[in-house]
Amino acid sequence: MTQKIIALVPMRHESVRVPGKNYRILAGKPLFHHIINTLLKVPELEAILVDTDSLEIITGLHDHFPDVKVISRPEHLRGDQVPMNEILIHDTSIIEADFYLQTHSTNPLLRPETVSAAIGAFLGAIPEYDSLFGVTRYQTRLWDQLGRPINHNPNILLRTQDLPPIYEENSCVYIFERQTLIKRRNRLGERPLMFEIPAREAQDIDDELDFIITDMLYRQIHGE
Template sequence: MKTDPMIVALVPMRHHSVRVPGKNYRPLAGKPLFHHILSALLQTPEIGRVVVDTDSPVLMEGISRDFPQVTLLERPAHLTADTVPMNEILMYDTEQVAADFYLQTHSTNPLLRPQTISKAIQTFLSHYPAYDSLFSVTRLQTRLWDGLARPINHNPAILLRTQDLPPVYEENSCMYIFTRQTLAQRRNRIGERPYLFEMDPLEARDIDEEFDFLLADLLMRQRLQAESGRED
């Protein structure tokens, strides 16, 4: 009898943030930022366990209180510096928690919906092992240039409409699905044969700067208002 694979969601969260101070626990649309992604992951039926890796006493206290079903991993001191690559943190996490597959995301993706997470997992499982990993992307159809004013994805002598340009894809950092084997062999979440999972640009908004936080707050409030209106 075939059993469903064990999928663990990994959510690394630092206490310290340079560009947006305290962003992981700062209120967004009436709740601490980390609430949004944890709620989405816990509503995703394919995910068997949600794990947060953090060095933050504030996050540990808040998650223990509000999300007791989430597993907490205290990040070791040698992995807490801003210069430590994410892949090294994930190597530590996957050593602590066994799974068939890991899905990694961030608290800075608060607009990510459970339905989209489910679709990404189902897409990956239906294509595995032909594709050994998955990462989410945002489609770009605009005229791109490099720093030396050389066209990247278009011929300036042929002025195509932007919607007719061949698309390029931005890695949006919303989701990565991988095995520990891929991570250990390549020291990378992205394998040799990754599947590019395209997402809606608004849902893929990531919080890097203060402006991103304000925009995500506005978009989440609009979403909640629309959902409340449908329920009335």
């Protein structure tokens, strides 16, 4: 049976660390254009929904992506301290689906093939897993804030490639059901599946340096 999967992409107008980053130009286009173009190439997605409080983004979507559904974020969900899960609860009430896939405009290097692979991995893992999230694999010597080793024994100097891997939640992709989201107030269920994404593809824009690096990587990958 075909599952109805809807993509959700929240985009705020304001950004503290990188002003206006969601519509700032990256590799010749507003940042949000890149993730929308990626999602439009994912055949498993039935629709794309963008939740935003930005008139600039709304106008850009209407002009360039008329098939994308736009939801104006309610005033009570626009504050800096509003949890993303509360925004997702609102968005999933707007459009019904079997599963929702969430990503961000700050992941412009994410490929449509990777999104499709994540969907396939998740659908193939039901019912053992009830949700999915993207991760980046690291094999390096890590320490906590008290100077304690996290994933290695300092007295046994293993090669980094032989260290047990550590995984970072990279925010590139989440897949979940609305009932899980409501029950747990969390897009991750009780049995989430980790889906590994290559580090370069998982590049996320959190600050100015990230923006510069991602712009350079995008141009290198696409030969610009």
